[in-house]
Amino acid sequence: MTQRGLQTLTPVAIGEGRVGIGQGVAFAVHGLGSCVALCLYDPVARCGGLCHVVLPSAALGRPDDPPTRFADTAVGWLLDEMAALGGRKERVVARIAGGANLFPVASPALAIGDRNVAAVREALARAGVPLRGEDVGGTAARTVVFSLADGRVEVRTAGGEARVLL
């Protein structure tokens, strides 16, 4: 964990999920390639969580893999964990970043970045969580910081370009 002004920056490693509450909390994901940083936020309870999604479906993993690792199980996991912090599903909004295709592939089935993004969008739609902003695709790796002060997601690409999803 590192300090960023008044905020504590908690890194979220590949396949992991973290939740927190209050303006002092922020999450960071470094070197995001084909993975997706799925950020859910309840602006009233000021709680939120981030899952570092690796694959589109739990069917592609092992039975003992955590639900935070897959697009189709991460959304439900975050909503449950946020509810335990006073979050309410009807207020929750989503922002996503990542899903790059770092290497050229022979077929769309192998474009895991695109598949991750599509699966995350579908899981959000199924759960009725509105997608408020996204910075996805492309061929460059990203670094993401998600602040629970206001739910903003700051995205930086390897080329140095910065975007804020508000």
Added chain:
Amino acid sequence: MATILIVDDSDFMRVRTRQLLAGEGYSVLEASNGQEALEKYREYRPDLVMMDITMPVMDGLTAVREIRKFDPQAKVVMVSALGQQATVLEAIKAGAKDFIVKPFQPERVLATVRKVLG
């Protein structure tokens, strides 16, 4: 086997914690806010209380103070989240023995329960 009182306003947290602890052979009681926790503590005198922080009616910090007032030997573990460190510190000052940070991690919960029960 020890009796543990789980205090949380979230059904999700109570269900998961109950399943975990009951599966390990502990007797489990539940309360959905601090006031209910205080009443159940007085009635059943559990060996350990697992206490959420943000709850309606009576919050976890107040409940720790009230339970410790009633029984200075009471063993309470705070169940907190990232961002609630200041409240956890207050609870430790009020006599809480330890804390667990959400999200729910079964191994971490069991290790803390075993350590505090001694």
